[in-house]
Amino acid sequence: MSPSPPGGRDRVRHGIVAAAMLALFVIALGVFLLPFAFPTPPPIVTRFQATQLFSPDADGRRDVARVNIRLHEPSEVTIEIQREGEHVAWILEDAPRPRGFFSEAWDGRDDRGLPVPDGTYAIRLSARSGKKEFNKPRKIVVDTTAPRPASLTVASATLSEPGRGECRLELVSRDPASVVLQARAPGATTPVRRLGARPVRAEGTVRWLWDGRNSAGKPVPPGLYVIEAALSDAARNRVERVRTCWVGRLAGEADPPRPAPRDRVGVRLRRTDGTPVPSTTPISLVLRRRTGVPGVTLDDPLGAQVGPGARGQAGSTTVMIPAGVNPAALWLVASTRDGQGVALIDLRAG
DSSP states (O other): OOOOOHHHHHHHHHHHHHHHHHHHHHHHHHHHHHHHHSOOOOOSEEEEEEOSEEOOSSSSSSOOEEEEEEESSOEEEEEEEEETTEEEEEEEEEEEEOSEEEEEEEOSBOTTSOBOOSEEEEEEEEEEETTEEEEEEEEEEEOOOOOOEEEEEEEEGGGSOSOSOSEEEEEEESSOEEEEEEEEOTTOSSOSEEEEEEEEOTTEEEEEEEOSBOTTSOBOOSEEEEEEEEEEOTTOOEEEEEEEEEEOSEEEEEESSSOOTTOEEEEEEEETTSOBOOTTOEEEEEEEEEOOOTTTOSSOSEEEEEEEEEEEETTTOOEEOOTTOOGGGEEEEEEETTSSOEEEEETTOO
16 A cells, blocks of 8 residues: 555544643633632522621610621521630521521620620621521620810910910820810800811810801800710710810900909900900999809809999009909900900919
8 A cells, every 4th residue: 555645644643633622612611611600609608798896885876896797598597706716605506597697786795685795806707598598697896985185275365374375275095086075155055166077096185276157157156065075986986175264355364463352353355366456445344253264164254243333444544352252263254345355363473
């Protein structure tokens, strides 16, 4: 038999290569189409969401944690609260649930009904349907501790050195927080001015120089105002601190300083920013019992009037301190005739 011609051998070789390529294509197509022909069934649980941070302290803010679940098929469901792998509470235990969405709540208590301590916990979800099972945890943090204010001071400009602001607030927070500041009249619920919310870091300081104007930019009437500072954290734990401030727009010193009983006393007045008040400005002077100190006590600082008052020019008007009355127990109150400025003069100063 004579050997095959060269052309025949090439055709055989090309046929083998073509067959191999076709086989590879068929295999690749099969790998691609196999998942569509035999799709992987979805898991029992197609949704598992849980609150990450809450504060079960019965204050009406983030008191309950929610667990939201969607089942692809009816299952027996267990929801367990654990801490460091140890059991704390059951929310559900082998409870049958139908296909679909449902939600459960945890009130932050253990199986004995006692509040759990602050810390990090695990919400572990287990579901079983026939031979299929689902088991997965979610982290949750219990935080019922409010941020800690380190200090809060409020200085009334009428009793302070000249400068900006009728009320000069400084707040120091030990913990990171969000702070809201507001001023309101005593007994009122609606603030006349509000600042915040603004963040403050741990050991950070927030300052507010309130100019004695309301939210519309108009001057508020002179008098005592309540200054509130509220700190809150991500879990909505909240703490408040309250001080008072006197909005007067006038300040000054007694003349003479540190008067004695039976002395006649006048004033040297200035604006709280340091601007001198002309000596010819019409004013009223009166002595009042000292029943509080703005920024120190929450009470109205002005008690009953002591002795007769006087009217006249700022540079010449005086009142007499009655015999037997300790001047340290009195305020000397200087008011402009138009009522737009009221200074509290400390007779102990000077």
